[in-house]
Amino acid sequence: MKDFFENPALLIGAPLLVVGLAGAMIAILASFAPEQRSLEPAGLGLGPGKAPPGGQAHGGPSAAEYVNIGLVLAAITGLEVGVYYVTALGNILVPVLIALAATKFILVVLFFMHLKFDNRLFSTMFTAGLVLAFAVFTVVLVTLGASIT
Amino acid sequence: MAYAAPHTQPLETSTGVDNRKLLMWLFLGSEALFFGSLISAYLLYRNRNLTGPFPRELYDIPFTSVSSFILLMSSVSMVLALAAIQRGDIRRMRIWLVCTALLGILFLSGQAYEFTGFYDRGLSLRTNLFGSTFFVLTGFHGAHVSIGVIILLSVWVRSLQGKIKQSDSLTIELIGLYWHFVDIVWIVIFTLVYLLTGR
Amino acid sequence: MARAIPGRSPVTMADALRQARGAGEPYRGIWSWFSTVDHKKIGIMYGVAAFLFFLLGGVEALLVRIQLAAPNQDFLSPDQYNAMFTMHGTTMIFLVVMPLGVAFMNLLIPLMIGARDVAFPRLNAFSFWVFLLGGLFLNVSFFTGGNFFKGELGAPNTGWYGYAPLTENAFSPGNGVDFWMLGVQILGIASLAGGFNFIxxxxxxxxxGMSLFRMPVFIWMSLVTSFLLIFAMPVLAVAMFQLMFDRLFGANFFNAAAGGTPLLWQHMFWIFGHPEVYILILPAMGIISEILPTFSRKPLFGYPFVVFSGIAIGFMSWGVWAHHMFTTGLGAAANSAFGVSTILISVPTGVKIFNWLATMWGGKLRLTTPMYFAIGFIAMFTIGGLTGVTHSAVPSDYQQNDTYYVVAHFHQVLFGGAIFGIFGGIYYWFPKFTGKMLHDGWGKVNFWMMLIGFNLTFQPMMVLGILGMPRRIQTYPDNLGWNFWNALATVGAFVIAASVLVFIYNVIISLRNGAEAGNDPWDARTLEWSIPSPPPEHNFDEIPVVHSVDDFWHRKYVEDPKGRPVPVPAGAAVATHQDGRDGGHGHGIHMPSPSYFPLISAVGLPTIAFGLIYSYALIPVGVIILAVGLYGWVLEPVSE
Structure with missing residues (x-):
C-alpha cells in the first residue's frame, strides 16, 4: 500500500477521482432540482462591455475590466515563457522573471481579490502573512543555506 | 474606498467588515506561511541532489506554461462568476462557475499527466531531494485546487437547486478569494520552481 | 452572529422543528455538552479537559523525578524514561498550557468585549473537539507498544521537539513518533481554528464604544496570541508533514544520506517554537494584567505601554528562533544577530514587569488568593526571564546548552509564569462561571505549597545545570555531587503534586458549600462582572455601551478631586450606560443553535490519522466522516 504514495500520479489521481465522483453525484442530484429560470434575457456569452449598467454600483471593476486584466495576465505569462528561452539574458534572467511573476501576483491580488478597492484591514492581514513568510524564510535560506554548503 | 457588494446584508460589526470575509483573509495570510515553508524547502534543496533525475532533465516548460495559463484563466472566469452574481445574473454565474471548475480539473489533469511522466522517468518521492520537495509542494498545491473544485461544483449544484440568490454573492466572493489565492501560489511556484530551476 | 430576530416566523421545516423544541435553549443533560456551541460551555470543557491532561502530565513528571531521585536507579528503563519526558513535554505544552490559555480566551473574550458569543460558534466547538480527540489520540500511543501493564510503552520517546534524524524510521522504529507527529498535527488544526475565530x-x-484601546489587556494579549497561532502553526504543520512523508512514504527531507539536512527540521520547528513560547505566556500575562489592577484598586499603570510591549513581543518573537540552535554551527554572524535579537526581546518583557509593579505601587492592596498567584507570577517569571537573558550570550549558551540549567529556565517561565498566572485566573474567574467563591484559606494553602514546591523543584535544577548535569539522561553515577540537589528536586515535585490535590479539594468543597459569588465579588473593573454569575446563555440582556477603559469600574466609581475613587450614589449606577439595542431580559435574543456537526467533523481527523498508521483503508472512512460533517455543517439551516 505504501507504493500507492510512491507513485505521485496516484497521489494526484485520487483527488481527481473524488472530484469526478462528486461531479457525477452532483449531476444526478441536479436532475431532480427544479430548473431556475433567469429573468435576464437569454444569451450565453458575456461579451465584454455588455454588462448591465447596474453592475457598477459597488466600485469594483466591471466584467469587461476583469477580462482586460485577464488578457494582461495572459500576455505576461507569454512574456515569461518567451524570456525564459532568450539565452542572451544571462544573469538578469532571474530578476526579470521574478519581476514578471510579482506583477502577475499583484494584479490578481489587487483586482481579482479586490484589495485595491476593499477595506484596508484585509490587505493588512494578508500582507502580514506574506511579509512574515518572506522575511523568515529569507533568513532561513541565507543562514541554513550558508551553514550546510 | 470601501468595496461593498450590492444587495448584501447590512453589516453590524465593529470594523464594518464581514466576519466570514475577515476569516478568509486571515486564513489566506496563514496559508502564506504554509506555502512559504514548502517553497523554501524546495529552494534550499534545489542544488543538493546526490542522484538524478534533476529538474532540468524533467521539466517540460511549454507544457507547464500551458497549464499555468489554464489556471490563470480559471481565475478570470471565477471573477466573472462573481461579477455575474453581483448583477443578479444567476444563470451566467452558473456558467462561469462550471467553467472555473472545468479549468481547475483541466489543470489537475495536466498535473497528473506531468507527475506520471516524471514517475515513469524515474522520479518518485524516494528518489532524491528534488522528488521529495517537488512532489510534496506541488501535491499540496494540487490538493488545494482539488478542494476548490469540489467547493465550486457544490455551489454550482446549490445554484441549480435554486439555493443561491443574489444576496449570497459574498459566498461566491469568498470562494473566489480562495481560488485566486491558489492561483497566485501557482504564479510563484511556476517562476521559482519551474522557470528558475528548470535551466 | 447572534443578533435578535424577534418574532421570526418558521420559514422551513427545520426552522419549525427547532422552534417547536425550543432551540436556542440549551439541551438538558449530558448531550447538551456534545452539541453545544456556547462559548462558556466550550471554555469550561477546554479547561476541564486540559486540567485532566495536566494531572496526566504531572504524573509523568513525578515518574521522571522518582527515577532521578537517587543515582543509579532502575525505576524506569531508559526507554520508559524517554517516553515519560517526551510525553510530559508534549502534554504540558500542547494539551495543558495552550488549551488552558484557550479556555480563558473562550470564557472571557465575548464577556469582556460585550458580545453574545464568538464570531463562529460552531468553529469554536470544532476546535475543542479536535483538541480533545487529538489529545486522546496522542495518548493512545501508550498502549500500542505491547503489554502496557508490563511497562511496554509505545509512546513517542524522542523529546517534545522531535529532532531529526532521531525521529526517522532508522532510529525510531515503531509507532510512537507516528502518533506524535499526527497527534500534534491534529492539535495544530484545533489551534488554527481557535486563532482565526478569536481574531x-x-x-x-x-x-x-469599545475601541481597540478600550479593550482589557487580556483581550489584547489574546489577540496577539491568536495572531502568533495563525502564523506559527502552518510552519509546524509543514514540518510535521515533511516528517510524515519521510517516515511513511520514504521521502528524504531530513535524510542526510540523500543530501538533506536534519537542521531544516530544527529551523522549521523553532520558527514555530519560539512564537509558541509567547503563545504559552501571553495569555497568562493578560490574566495578571486583569488581576493586579482589581486588587490594587488602581488602573493598570501605563496601559498603552503594556499593550504595545505585548505587540512588540509578538513581532520580535519571529526573529529569535535560532537562539535554540546556537551550537548547531550557524556561523558567527547568525549567532551574533540572533543573540542580539534575543537580548532585545527582554526589553518589552521588562517593560511589562515594571508596569505591573507600578500598578501595585501605592495601591490599596487586597491580598486574596488570585493576587497571591499574580505576585508569585511576577517574582517567578522575573527569575525565569533573567535566566533566559543569560542564554542569549552565545559563549555562555555553549556551556548551558542541553544542561539542567535550560530545564530550570523554561520551567521557571512556563510553570512559574504560565501556570501561576493560570491558577491566579482560575481563582479569579471561578466565581464568575460557577457562582461560587473558591475558599480563600485553602487557596492560600494551595499557593504557598505550590510556590515552595516549585522553588524546591526548579532552583536545584539551576544548580545541577551549572554543575554540568545534562538533560535527558535516565540516570547518573554516584560521585558527581548531584545527589542532594536531585533528591531535593524530587521532594519539591511531590510538594507541587500535593498542592494540586489541595486545589482539587478546594474546588470540590467550594462547588458544594462555597460562598455565593454575586455579580461582582471582587469589585472588579471589566464588563464580565456586570452580569450575573454564572452568566446567562446570552451573556448580556442589553449589549453595553463602552465609554472608557475599565468601563464597568467607571460605572461604579467617580473620582474625588484628589483622584481617589468614590462610589457612584446608589441607584445612579444602574442602567445609566445601557441602550436598548436588543429587547431586554433575554427574551427574543436569538442564540446560535446547537450542532453535532463540529463533533462529527472532528472525529474524521483521528480516523484519518489511525488510517495512516495502521491501514490505509481507514483513510477514506475518515475523509467521508469529515466530508459528511463539513457538508452538514455548511448546509445546516442556522444563523450564527
Whole structure:
C-alpha cells in the first residue's frame, strides 16, 4: 500500500477521482432540482462591455475590466515563457522573471481579490502573512543555506 | 474606498467588515506561511541532489506554461462568476462557475499527466531531494485546487437547486478569494520552481 | 452572529422543528455538552479537559523525578524514561498550557468585549473537539507498544521537539513518533481554528464604544496570541508533514544520506517554537494584567505601554528562533544577530514587569488568593526571564546548552509564569462561571505549597545545570555531587503534586458549600462582572455601551478631586450606560443553535490519522466522516 504514495500520479489521481465522483453525484442530484429560470434575457456569452449598467454600483471593476486584466495576465505569462528561452539574458534572467511573476501576483491580488478597492484591514492581514513568510524564510535560506554548503 | 457588494446584508460589526470575509483573509495570510515553508524547502534543496533525475532533465516548460495559463484563466472566469452574481445574473454565474471548475480539473489533469511522466522517468518521492520537495509542494498545491473544485461544483449544484440568490454573492466572493489565492501560489511556484530551476 | 430576530416566523421545516423544541435553549443533560456551541460551555470543557491532561502530565513528571531521585536507579528503563519526558513535554505544552490559555480566551473574550458569543460558534466547538480527540489520540500511543501493564510503552520517546534524524524510521522504529507527529498535527488544526475565530471575534464583535484601546489587556494579549497561532502553526504543520512523508512514504527531507539536512527540521520547528513560547505566556500575562489592577484598586499603570510591549513581543518573537540552535554551527554572524535579537526581546518583557509593579505601587492592596498567584507570577517569571537573558550570550549558551540549567529556565517561565498566572485566573474567574467563591484559606494553602514546591523543584535544577548535569539522561553515577540537589528536586515535585490535590479539594468543597459569588465579588473593573454569575446563555440582556477603559469600574466609581475613587450614589449606577439595542431580559435574543456537526467533523481527523498508521483503508472512512460533517455543517439551516 505504501507504493500507492510512491507513485505521485496516484497521489494526484485520487483527488481527481473524488472530484469526478462528486461531479457525477452532483449531476444526478441536479436532475431532480427544479430548473431556475433567469429573468435576464437569454444569451450565453458575456461579451465584454455588455454588462448591465447596474453592475457598477459597488466600485469594483466591471466584467469587461476583469477580462482586460485577464488578457494582461495572459500576455505576461507569454512574456515569461518567451524570456525564459532568450539565452542572451544571462544573469538578469532571474530578476526579470521574478519581476514578471510579482506583477502577475499583484494584479490578481489587487483586482481579482479586490484589495485595491476593499477595506484596508484585509490587505493588512494578508500582507502580514506574506511579509512574515518572506522575511523568515529569507533568513532561513541565507543562514541554513550558508551553514550546510 | 470601501468595496461593498450590492444587495448584501447590512453589516453590524465593529470594523464594518464581514466576519466570514475577515476569516478568509486571515486564513489566506496563514496559508502564506504554509506555502512559504514548502517553497523554501524546495529552494534550499534545489542544488543538493546526490542522484538524478534533476529538474532540468524533467521539466517540460511549454507544457507547464500551458497549464499555468489554464489556471490563470480559471481565475478570470471565477471573477466573472462573481461579477455575474453581483448583477443578479444567476444563470451566467452558473456558467462561469462550471467553467472555473472545468479549468481547475483541466489543470489537475495536466498535473497528473506531468507527475506520471516524471514517475515513469524515474522520479518518485524516494528518489532524491528534488522528488521529495517537488512532489510534496506541488501535491499540496494540487490538493488545494482539488478542494476548490469540489467547493465550486457544490455551489454550482446549490445554484441549480435554486439555493443561491443574489444576496449570497459574498459566498461566491469568498470562494473566489480562495481560488485566486491558489492561483497566485501557482504564479510563484511556476517562476521559482519551474522557470528558475528548470535551466 | 447572534443578533435578535424577534418574532421570526418558521420559514422551513427545520426552522419549525427547532422552534417547536425550543432551540436556542440549551439541551438538558449530558448531550447538551456534545452539541453545544456556547462559548462558556466550550471554555469550561477546554479547561476541564486540559486540567485532566495536566494531572496526566504531572504524573509523568513525578515518574521522571522518582527515577532521578537517587543515582543509579532502575525505576524506569531508559526507554520508559524517554517516553515519560517526551510525553510530559508534549502534554504540558500542547494539551495543558495552550488549551488552558484557550479556555480563558473562550470564557472571557465575548464577556469582556460585550458580545453574545464568538464570531463562529460552531468553529469554536470544532476546535475543542479536535483538541480533545487529538489529545486522546496522542495518548493512545501508550498502549500500542505491547503489554502496557508490563511497562511496554509505545509512546513517542524522542523529546517534545522531535529532532531529526532521531525521529526517522532508522532510529525510531515503531509507532510512537507516528502518533506524535499526527497527534500534534491534529492539535495544530484545533489551534488554527481557535486563532482565526478569536481574531475575528475581537476585531468584529466589540460592544459599541469599545475601541481597540478600550479593550482589557487580556483581550489584547489574546489577540496577539491568536495572531502568533495563525502564523506559527502552518510552519509546524509543514514540518510535521515533511516528517510524515519521510517516515511513511520514504521521502528524504531530513535524510542526510540523500543530501538533506536534519537542521531544516530544527529551523522549521523553532520558527514555530519560539512564537509558541509567547503563545504559552501571553495569555497568562493578560490574566495578571486583569488581576493586579482589581486588587490594587488602581488602573493598570501605563496601559498603552503594556499593550504595545505585548505587540512588540509578538513581532520580535519571529526573529529569535535560532537562539535554540546556537551550537548547531550557524556561523558567527547568525549567532551574533540572533543573540542580539534575543537580548532585545527582554526589553518589552521588562517593560511589562515594571508596569505591573507600578500598578501595585501605592495601591490599596487586597491580598486574596488570585493576587497571591499574580505576585508569585511576577517574582517567578522575573527569575525565569533573567535566566533566559543569560542564554542569549552565545559563549555562555555553549556551556548551558542541553544542561539542567535550560530545564530550570523554561520551567521557571512556563510553570512559574504560565501556570501561576493560570491558577491566579482560575481563582479569579471561578466565581464568575460557577457562582461560587473558591475558599480563600485553602487557596492560600494551595499557593504557598505550590510556590515552595516549585522553588524546591526548579532552583536545584539551576544548580545541577551549572554543575554540568545534562538533560535527558535516565540516570547518573554516584560521585558527581548531584545527589542532594536531585533528591531535593524530587521532594519539591511531590510538594507541587500535593498542592494540586489541595486545589482539587478546594474546588470540590467550594462547588458544594462555597460562598455565593454575586455579580461582582471582587469589585472588579471589566464588563464580565456586570452580569450575573454564572452568566446567562446570552451573556448580556442589553449589549453595553463602552465609554472608557475599565468601563464597568467607571460605572461604579467617580473620582474625588484628589483622584481617589468614590462610589457612584446608589441607584445612579444602574442602567445609566445601557441602550436598548436588543429587547431586554433575554427574551427574543436569538442564540446560535446547537450542532453535532463540529463533533462529527472532528472525529474524521483521528480516523484519518489511525488510517495512516495502521491501514490505509481507514483513510477514506475518515475523509467521508469529515466530508459528511463539513457538508452538514455548511448546509445546516442556522444563523450564527
Amino acid at each position: 475575528v471575534t475581537i476585531l468584529n464583535l466589540r460592544a459599541p
